[in-house]
Amino acid sequence: MTINTKKVMKNAWRITKDRNLTCLRLRVPGGHLPVKLLPLIQEIAERFGNGEVHLTTRQGFEIPAIPFEHMKEINVLLVPFLEELEVNIGVLLEQPAQGYPAAGTRNVVACIGNKVCTNAVFDTTALAKDIEKIIYPNNPHVKIAVTGCPNDCVKVHMHDIGIIGQVEPLYDAQRCINCQACVKNCAKVSTGALSIVNYKVKRDASRCIGCGECVLKCPTGAWTRGGQYYRVVVMGRTGKKNPRLAAPFLEWAEREAVLRLCNNLYDYIDKHIDCSLPKEHVGYILDRTGYPVFREEMLKGVELGPKAKTANYLDFAGYTYDKKCLFD
Amino acid sequence: MGYRFTAAAFNQLLESLREKYRVYAPTLLKGKGKFSDTDLVGYAEISKIEDVVFNQKSYFSPKETFYPVTQRLFYFNENGFSESVVDEKGMIVFLRACDIQAVERLDKIMLENGPSADYYYERLRNKLKMIVMDCQESFDSCFCVSMGTNKTENYSASVRLENGVYLSDVKEDIEGLFAFHGETIEVSPKFVESNKQSVKVPENLVLESVAANPIWEEYGSRCIACGRCTVVCPSCSCYTMQDIFYDDNPKCGERRRVWASCQIDGFTDMAGGHSFRRNNGERMRFKVMHKIKDFKQRFGVHMCVGCGRCDNACPEYISLAHCIDRLGKEEAENRG
Structure with missing residues (x-):
C-alpha cells in the first residue's frame, strides 16, 4: 500500500496503530450540531468503520477503523457536513468534495453558552463560528476555545487563545433596595468587587471581572447587563515539557478586537516558527520571542476599544517537568 | 363613551396627553432580562402606542410608577429640612384589571390603615390616572378569576388592540382629549372569565394549625429568601427608611424611603439584635397568610390579586397558587 501520510493527515485522516485503517476527524465549530447530520456519521461508521464513533475532547467526532481506500469516497459523502458547518458560516472551502483542506488548526470549542446556560454572558457558539471563519483552513497547530463566563467550563485556560465572556454590569441606584444579595454573593463566589455605601452598592471596577453574578442575583433589576466584552487568555498548554495555564492578556476587549487578534496569531507564527521541526506549538514560539514581541504583533492593527486593557506581563502558572530535580 | x-390617532392622543402627563406602560426593555441577550417587559415612559406590550404580562408590576422603589422624602441640614419636590406632571399608567385591584389594596394600606394617610404616597397617588389594558386571554400563571380581580370599573379609559386599531371605553376623559382624537364607537372592555389555573382560597384558616403545617419546612428548604416574589407583587407595600449623611458634609443629608421585603434578611431586625422569622419557610408562611387571610380580616378583601407575577419570578419555581391550593386541601381534610 502506498499513501502520502502528510497529505492524509492534512486531510483530517489519522495514521493509526492499525496499518490498514485510518480514522476520520470531524470538526463541529462551537460544539453545536444540527442533528440532521447525525445519520451521516452513523452511515459512515456503519458502512466503512466498526460501527462506533468517538466523541473527542474538542467537541468533534472521530470515526475509527476505516480502511484507507475509502477516504476519497467518504470525502464526497462529507459534503453536506462541510457545507452546513463550514461553508454556510463563511469558511472558504475551494473543493468541499475533497474533504477537510487542513487539520493543524483544531476545532474551535465552546461551552453551551447563553443558548442554555444562565451564567453565560454571550452566545459562545456564534463567536466560535466567527473565529472558525477567520482561522480555518490553516495548518499551524492552534487551539482556540470560547467560554461564556469566568467559570471556564470549557477550559479555555488550556488553549493557545482562550476567550472568556465579560459583561459590564450597570447599576440603577434608584431601583436598589439594599437587600445586599449582590454584595454577599460577589464576595462569596466572585471577587468581592461590591460594597455598601449609604445603603446603595458601590462597584470597584478594578476588582470586577464581569461575571454578571450581580445581575443574576438582583431581585429588582437594579443591576442589568451593559456591553458584552471578552477577557483573552493566551498560551495555555498541556504537553511533555511545561504544562501551564493560559495567562490573562487582555480584558474588556471588544468582539472585533478578539477576531482580529486570532487573525494576527497566524502572522506571528508564520514569522517566528522553527521550520526545522515537523510542527512547532505556538506556546514555544512565545517562549522564544518573549512577551513584548508577541504583544506588539498580536495587537497590530487591533482597535481595542476604550475599556480594554492589556497585561503588563504574562503571569503563567504551570510547571517544568524536570524529573531530575523533582524525583532524584 | 367609546x-x-x-x-396614528392614538399617538396624537399620547402626544397631547404628554403635555401634562408622563405616560407609563409595559414596554419591551431590550437586553434588560436577567440572562444575557434576553429582554424584559417592564414599565417605562412611552410616546408611541406601538411600544406598549399587550400580549405579555409585565415582569414588574405597575406600582413602581407611582410608588417608587426609592423615594426621597426630604433633605436636611443643621438648620432644618426641606421637602422633596415632585414632578409637576401627572401620571397616566397602562395596567391590567388585577393591577388596578392591587392599586386599591395599596390605597387601603397607605391611605386607610391608620389615623392619617401616608402623605408621600398620597401626593403621587393623587396624580395617577389609570388606563386599563383589556385582557383578551389569560396568561400562564394568572389566577385572577379565582381571586375575583379579573374585572374593574375603576379606570379613566380602557384600551385594547383589535384588528390594527385601538378601542377605548372612556369613563373619565382626560382634558377631553380622547373625544378630540378618537372616533366615537360602542366599546366595552374585555376581561377574562377563566384562567388556565384556578385556586380555591381556604376561608377558615387558623394560624396555629397553619403554622404547624409541615409544608413550611419543605418551602423553607426550597426558598432562598431573595424577595423577588414581593418585589414583583403589585400589592406588596412594605418599605424602610434610610437616612443618608453626605460624605463631604455630614451635617447635610436626606431621608429616603425604599421598598423592603418580608422575605429578605434584616426585615424584622430590632434593637438588641432580636429578629423574627429567621427561617425562610416562616417568612413564606407570613407572606402567604398576609396575602390570603390577615389582609382580608382587616380590609374585607384578599391582598393577593392573582396576577401570578410571583410565580413567574421565583427562581426556585415556588408557586403561590399551588401553595394556596395545598393549604385549602389540608384544611378540607382536617375538617373532614
Whole structure:
C-alpha cells in the first residue's frame, strides 16, 4: 500500500496503530450540531468503520477503523457536513468534495453558552463560528476555545487563545433596595468587587471581572447587563515539557478586537516558527520571542476599544517537568 | 363613551396627553432580562402606542410608577429640612384589571390603615390616572378569576388592540382629549372569565394549625429568601427608611424611603439584635397568610390579586397558587 501520510493527515485522516485503517476527524465549530447530520456519521461508521464513533475532547467526532481506500469516497459523502458547518458560516472551502483542506488548526470549542446556560454572558457558539471563519483552513497547530463566563467550563485556560465572556454590569441606584444579595454573593463566589455605601452598592471596577453574578442575583433589576466584552487568555498548554495555564492578556476587549487578534496569531507564527521541526506549538514560539514581541504583533492593527486593557506581563502558572530535580 | 383610534390617532392622543402627563406602560426593555441577550417587559415612559406590550404580562408590576422603589422624602441640614419636590406632571399608567385591584389594596394600606394617610404616597397617588389594558386571554400563571380581580370599573379609559386599531371605553376623559382624537364607537372592555389555573382560597384558616403545617419546612428548604416574589407583587407595600449623611458634609443629608421585603434578611431586625422569622419557610408562611387571610380580616378583601407575577419570578419555581391550593386541601381534610 502506498499513501502520502502528510497529505492524509492534512486531510483530517489519522495514521493509526492499525496499518490498514485510518480514522476520520470531524470538526463541529462551537460544539453545536444540527442533528440532521447525525445519520451521516452513523452511515459512515456503519458502512466503512466498526460501527462506533468517538466523541473527542474538542467537541468533534472521530470515526475509527476505516480502511484507507475509502477516504476519497467518504470525502464526497462529507459534503453536506462541510457545507452546513463550514461553508454556510463563511469558511472558504475551494473543493468541499475533497474533504477537510487542513487539520493543524483544531476545532474551535465552546461551552453551551447563553443558548442554555444562565451564567453565560454571550452566545459562545456564534463567536466560535466567527473565529472558525477567520482561522480555518490553516495548518499551524492552534487551539482556540470560547467560554461564556469566568467559570471556564470549557477550559479555555488550556488553549493557545482562550476567550472568556465579560459583561459590564450597570447599576440603577434608584431601583436598589439594599437587600445586599449582590454584595454577599460577589464576595462569596466572585471577587468581592461590591460594597455598601449609604445603603446603595458601590462597584470597584478594578476588582470586577464581569461575571454578571450581580445581575443574576438582583431581585429588582437594579443591576442589568451593559456591553458584552471578552477577557483573552493566551498560551495555555498541556504537553511533555511545561504544562501551564493560559495567562490573562487582555480584558474588556471588544468582539472585533478578539477576531482580529486570532487573525494576527497566524502572522506571528508564520514569522517566528522553527521550520526545522515537523510542527512547532505556538506556546514555544512565545517562549522564544518573549512577551513584548508577541504583544506588539498580536495587537497590530487591533482597535481595542476604550475599556480594554492589556497585561503588563504574562503571569503563567504551570510547571517544568524536570524529573531530575523533582524525583532524584 | 367609546372611541376608536388608528395607531396614528392614538399617538396624537399620547402626544397631547404628554403635555401634562408622563405616560407609563409595559414596554419591551431590550437586553434588560436577567440572562444575557434576553429582554424584559417592564414599565417605562412611552410616546408611541406601538411600544406598549399587550400580549405579555409585565415582569414588574405597575406600582413602581407611582410608588417608587426609592423615594426621597426630604433633605436636611443643621438648620432644618426641606421637602422633596415632585414632578409637576401627572401620571397616566397602562395596567391590567388585577393591577388596578392591587392599586386599591395599596390605597387601603397607605391611605386607610391608620389615623392619617401616608402623605408621600398620597401626593403621587393623587396624580395617577389609570388606563386599563383589556385582557383578551389569560396568561400562564394568572389566577385572577379565582381571586375575583379579573374585572374593574375603576379606570379613566380602557384600551385594547383589535384588528390594527385601538378601542377605548372612556369613563373619565382626560382634558377631553380622547373625544378630540378618537372616533366615537360602542366599546366595552374585555376581561377574562377563566384562567388556565384556578385556586380555591381556604376561608377558615387558623394560624396555629397553619403554622404547624409541615409544608413550611419543605418551602423553607426550597426558598432562598431573595424577595423577588414581593418585589414583583403589585400589592406588596412594605418599605424602610434610610437616612443618608453626605460624605463631604455630614451635617447635610436626606431621608429616603425604599421598598423592603418580608422575605429578605434584616426585615424584622430590632434593637438588641432580636429578629423574627429567621427561617425562610416562616417568612413564606407570613407572606402567604398576609396575602390570603390577615389582609382580608382587616380590609374585607384578599391582598393577593392573582396576577401570578410571583410565580413567574421565583427562581426556585415556588408557586403561590399551588401553595394556596395545598393549604385549602389540608384544611378540607382536617375538617373532614
